[in-house]
Amino acid sequence: MNLRKVLLLAVVLLGVITFFAFDLDRYLSLSYLKESQTSFAELYAQKPLQVVGAYFFIYVAATALSLPGAAILTLAGGALFGLWWGTLIVSFASSIGATLAFLVSRYALRSSVEAKFGNRLAEINKGVEKEGAFYLFTLRLIPVVPFFVINLLMGLTQMKTVVFYVVSQVGMLAGTLVYVNAGTQLAQIDSLQGILSPALLGSFVLLGLFPLIARKIVGAVQKRKVYARWASVRPRVFDRNLIVIGAGAGGLVSAYIAATVKAKVTLVEVLKMGGDCLNYGCVPSKALIKSAKLAHQMRHASNYGLSDTPPSFSFKAVMQRIQDVIRAIEPHDSIERYTGLGVEVLQGYAKLVNPWTVQIALNDGGTQTLTARSIVIAAGARPFVPPLPGLEDMGYVTSDTLWETFGELEEIPQRLVVLGGGPIGCELAQSFARLGAHVTQVEMAPRIMIREDEEVSELAKASLEADGVRVLTHHKALRCERVDGEKILVVEHAGTEHRIAFDQLICAVGRNARLTGYGLEELGITTNRTVDTNEYLQTLYPNIYAAGDVAGPYQFTHVAAHQAWYAAVNALFGEWKMFKADYSVIPWATFIDPEVARVGLNEQEAKEKGIAFEVTKYGIDDLDRAIADSEAHGFVKVLTVQGKDTILGVTIVGTHAGDLLAEYVMAMKHGLGLNKVLGTIHTYPTLAEANKYAAGEWKRAHAPKQLLEWVKRYHDWKRG
Template identity: 60%
Template structure:
């Protein structure tokens, strides 16, 4: 820290220390000021300009140093200087003091914070540059956070000081008026009977209503700004129009119909979306067939003579389509029409915040839900146009088995399909750019999946970057770079499957014309209520979600539908606190909440408890004795912060922890719950038992051991009978 910063910091510390050392806060106490009210009134009357100047300077000093008492001084301003004089003094003094506090924070702290948290601040600075004034105005108008915290926090951003000043001046003015008015009424109180005066009661009612009125006013101003240039219909044909009939769209429409709203669901392709047609359902059907092929190889371990089973690849892929067709009625037009949803098959286009056009028909609606989903990412790799790559959209049309299948991508989709096709007889090579598979999971979970894939024969190439595709003598090849040693390798293949992630579908339905914002990651920008820049247009599912899972889309759909239908009365913020997911490889990996790598990255202290499933009776009986349950808890407490399960049926076992985290149940509750023996679910109880054993009250158990020996008549001298180890744990 340079000399200027050190000097300023020393002055501030001396002033703050003096404030508390000399107990100056006693003069900013309501009772003290009330007792001296008459004397202060006299001084103000005798020397109004001097009194006003001193009050102004003291207010600026208190605010600039973030000392307690600014709210009380606002009341004093009303009591001593009246509504007009008090408002002028407080308004300008508070703004000047707040600006000084912001500049002090910027001068002393920004460089230090920037050096340590530059990546996190970069995104914040981008947001501040884009709409910092509006954000600050909202904070000032609706006092969600203490004003002094806003001053200090804004100092860490790049918001210009002049912008901070004028926005604060305007944003704090309504609150200043209400508080000064309350102080004026208090100043006129001569007896306890005056407490019941209409003026004083009205002032306190205004104080109570200020946050609500401010929020309503802010929403009104924002709506006027965002809807400027659009003509709102006087009447509407529908309460809700939903675009897209995937998981998020179907659930949104279902909820609207359930509460008797008039809702229209528009789908341009196939009902059920990706999950039914190209995602969850077909992939799990494929994995089931692949699991049987793998089970046949384990026949001898279960007491059978070697069992032969030849894979009929075309029949397997046909079965996948049969499963899709069997599930299809659940998401059909007929079913949703029967539920009261108007279903229109066609391409929708939003033409205004309240109208959607489809098949040449214009539908007026109070609210719109966008559920257009996402599509597989097809990267711009040189030569890719020569090889007609497969994706999760079209791989299900395969009927001829590829002898050599190349999978690009080591995320959940890539790992699941690579293992499944390998077990069905394809020779699979998986190319992953990162150092490990499943980078969102802990390294030990990634290692378990890597071992599982390699045990099945998948050729996994980690730290390999795709450079180009080429066709040499009629043979397809991928040239990739080994990032570990910068060497090149050519991998021959018959078919290539791209599993490199998904891109939100944000084009083609009018989002551009309405100016709907798109985030840096390509998803549609929404607020905490899932609303876009237009408060009546919402988005759910893969088009906006940070979690591209079917169950998350359905979870979001409730919030979007309810906020769209009842937002004028009550809105609900979407809750992402407990979002589980699973990767259906062998072994399965299931996850909810924090994992170890997230906790370390975020600096969250936690304890880790681990139970090995290889020690579980049912797992041993099922020849499934591998994997683990890992639970993260608050230090010294049984509150669950996150869980990772690796092993068979991990996706099913995680549900108990999801429910526990959702409803605030700790490991003690899980330990006290009866689990059927022998089941895999006992692993959850035993993990809780491991935590309990680590937190056993050693001292109490030691004295209990002595008590029981005494009852045996040993007189407490037989120390050899103690069940405690030297470190205090149970033996």
């Protein structure tokens, strides 16, 4: 805190201390006001401008310093100046004083609060930016809410000063009128409690609720306006409670929840049940990673006291195993299972005809039209293919198509180019390199895994290069061409073109939400990179929801399932209670070797957001179980609030990092700090002890050194 802030707080504190030290609060009592009413009236008659000026100054000062007595001062305004002049003077004095208190809080306290509670304050600021004026107005209408608390708390947010002043001026007017009017009848008032009778308090509460009720009415009018052009086709009776489009994680969970609460639900999928994750993404890639890791361990068997052995395998058999794994998991997401749960499953392409009607072009050639009170769009995403000249002619595979294409190959492609340095590209590059391909990974960004801290990116690069991957960062793909019958990728680096020969090319540069062909355009539902939704996952039409990759902001299977709960529950029970989708604690992992897992902030994000933090780091090379497993590499890095054990984020690099992260996800979700992690018994010897030791590193860094010095002296004394 700088000197100016310290001085400002000192002035405020001095004012408050002076007020109580000199017993000035006796002048802000009802008895003193009644005793002095006549003399004040005489003084006002003699010197009206001076009295008004002095009164105005005292009122502003008292409010700015958050001193008690605003009610008495307001009564005095009515007693001295009458109803209309009193109301005018008090209205401006109270609003200016409140704004000064707001500014003092903002200038002197906000930076300190942001440093300690940056994450939470960021969420509050989002709400304030969107609806802060509305809620401030509602609070101002209810005088039982301590206004000085509102002034100080609002100062900690990013609400604009002019908005605060104007809303306060208007919002406090009703309460001001009541108190000033009471002041005009001062002789009849025995206590402040007498002013606010139960009936009057009830009236204020109703007044405070009025904006909320009005908002509901406005919402209903807007809703009616949104549906206006469809009013004539709105069904009187609906075929279903819910129709879900897409049978990936988001769609499956939405349908499951609906069936569980006995709603009539239809799930529509044009391709394969289980969506991208089961058929093209999470499941097949992890099966590939396991085979590749075993091949790697065989080559490096000496790490385990065995003989290094080049793995002998059929690439076709490896790819067949991946299909076997998919088939083994398929029953979890199968039509049979979901039909058994009470979900009607239709295989076909669904298109919205109007906000309640879905037309389904069935895969068997027929057509079916269904109506539903609510609809959830969970259509997923597809790989993005960059518009590289010559790419289509050369041929390529994506994370969706490589399993089928490579499954037909007898041998692994010898020269493989992977476009993209994100999680998918890194996982595929390392796995195919471990299985014997000569892999070149091309990334136009300065480093791979750009969303992670720089040290994590460097460690990932070193790991991939150790497995034989040629990692080219700052290389931009320009075009594909064929030279002497050989496929060539032309890239640009530092202003110079380079050529990379390849047999197969994998596009892994990201995924785009599936947004076209579902009738969104015809209904006017806006889309950008994803479907535009509000915090309840509603689209333009309140009965149409989106979940998963089509909704964003994260393209993770577990986030899709998480969103599906909100979409389904809001769709089925929203008329009674709506739930805002919660993204406060989102974990993810990249399954290279060593794994990289993260939840919350990392260092680069905290710096970008200006959030103060401390870093605690524990090296897994010191962990007994990791040493025993010959996996002694990586680290646990925890970001905490300065001086506290409150967890802001965790990054783990090492074997089974994705599994180890779960303890920190739980801790962050439920507000548990590192002291709680440290105080939890962890089985020995396990990798999970890394979490406890990381907490121990934090505790050691925050040990009370002075206290321990005195304890040492105590023990010295006890020895005599």
